[in-house]
Amino acid sequence: MASKHLAAVLPQQGGPFVVQPCPTLDPGPGELLIEAKAIAVNPVDYSQRDKGFPPIPSYPTVIGSDVAGVVVKTGPDVPGSAPKPGTRVTAFASSFFKGGLAQYGGFQQLVLASHEGVVPLPDSISFEEGAIFPLAVxxxxxxxxxxxxxxxxxxxxxxxxxxxxxxxxxxxxxxxxxxxxxxxxxxxxxxxxxxxxxxxxxxxxxxxxxxxxxxxxxxxxxxxxxxxxxxxxxxxxxxxxxxxxxxxxxxxxxxxxxxxxxxxxxxxxxxxxxxxxxxSMPPMDPAARAQHISEAFQGWLASGLAAGTVVPSPRVEIVDGGLEGLNSALDTLKQGVSATKLVVRV
Structure with a gap:
């Protein structure tokens, strides 16, 4: 595994993101390392980029929550039911609940995510469609x-x-x-x-x-x-x-x-x-939040995707440029979109 990967780094409040190499860390207890194939953007992302809200403890950092990709590696204490390396997944990967640590932000090629928010993605759903689920769910x-x-x-x-x-x-x-x-x-x-x-x-x-x-x-x-x-x-x-x-x-x-x-x-x-x-917000207590995320993702989302009762929504619009396109994607989102989720391919 490479020791570095590319990430869209936020150097200071107000941005813009700068794509640069970042260290690739091994997953810790209960974590998976995901190779991102598609990343979706949300209003909270331009709020963090432009205003530093929700608060960002320190800069530079990596933000973003919505990732779809392939499991590269699993850490210790990951349940046996968790996706194995090589599995296509949708993953909630947010640094917000990890003290702002960059390795947990979604805007990068390789991202760490807690197992509770990582769900297998059926072959019938593209990575671009899969990326729209996590924060919305x-x-x-x-x-x-x-x-x-x-x-x-x-x-x-x-x-x-x-x-x-x-x-x-x-x-x-x-x-x-x-x-x-x-x-x-x-x-x-x-x-x-x-x-x-x-x-x-x-x-x-x-x-x-x-x-x-x-x-x-x-x-x-x-x-x-x-x-x-x-x-x-x-x-x-x-x-x-x-x-x-x-x-x-x-x-x-x-x-x-x-x-x-x-x-x-x-x-x-x-x-x-x-x-x-x-x-509307999840529990702030870490243990209660982990249980809540598990019920939402491992319970509702995983079973719904497998059964076909949960469908990707709304429609996907691809923004060109990969990680470099994230600034443009957020600028477009800030101007307003309708029944559309903006996604970049990685």
Whole structure:
């Protein structure tokens, strides 16, 4: 194995990334070394590059979370069920939970990842498609546990439980839709007009154009017509909380409402009596977080990929340039994309 590999290094806050050699380290206990074949980008990546938020302990470093590739080597104490060397995988590889250490950032040719977040990738799914899963799965499923919906929840049709996912065409939104359906929720979602049919293809019960002036009225009327119980919601898009609260005001009745909010809540954010809004995030305790990631990846994602019940979403758009293309990919993402996940090939 080579002693060095190329990485897109972030030298200081504000970037840009500089592609340069970095040392290749052996995997430690419970870790796998992954040779990246494709890397996806997320809004948190340009936030870290440009603003240093979430906080980066020290520079230079390597960031990024979404990787698909091939297992090169496994470390000690890796479970026997973990993917073996040579296995195609999708991997959550984030330095954020590893003290900012560069070897755990996803934007490089060889990356270390904890076994809990590494899942075999079926041959029917390309590396580019596989790269779009990791952070979206963690964020989407954390949105449910944040509002006290355990990952092993299973509702029956007679329970008539519904959920609203605002921003359904985002990567987090599309995964949240797939997960919510498997929990037994009747799913209502919003998107732009051009993405309505796409969300229907993912199994959304009813989807609404969020730009419609009367979108809140439309959702409330549909919920009442369907006779379901809507007390829970996920905000997967910024500036949508007030609309979500307006819906829940008329659908939750006397029940407690719960909202998982993906962007961090800002001071002065909207609120509503009887509805608790929480920032969607995984547990911060390392042991609890590892268990949560294992349930999300080894449980839901691995079984869903193997059975074909989880599909890559949204659509992939390739950005040219490999590691050198990551700056361009983040600049494009920052300008805004719709129902699209940007991916670079390594």
């Amino acid at each position: 963690l964020a989407a499923l954390s949105g449910f546990t944040t509002i006290d919906v355990p990952l092993d929840t299973r509702y029956a049709p007679g329970d008539k439980k519904a959920i609203l996912i605002w921003g359904g065409a985002s990567s987090v939104g599309t995964i949240a839709i797939q997960f919510a359906r498997q929990l037994g929720f009747t799913v209502y979602a919003t998107a732009s007009e051009k993405n309505l049919r796409y969300l229907e293809s993912l199994g959304v019960h009813r989807v609404f154009d969020y730009r419609a002036e009367d979108v809140v009225r439309q959702i409330v009327a549909a919920v009442k017509q369907d006779g379901v119980i809507l007390t829970d919601a996920q905000c997967a898009a910024g500036d949508s909380l007030q609309s979500v609260l307006d819906v829940l005001r008329d659908t939750k009745g006397d029940s407690q409402g719960m909202v998982g909010h993906a962007p961090p809540l800002l001071p002065g954010a909207p609120s509503l009596d009887g509805v608790e809004v929480r920032f």
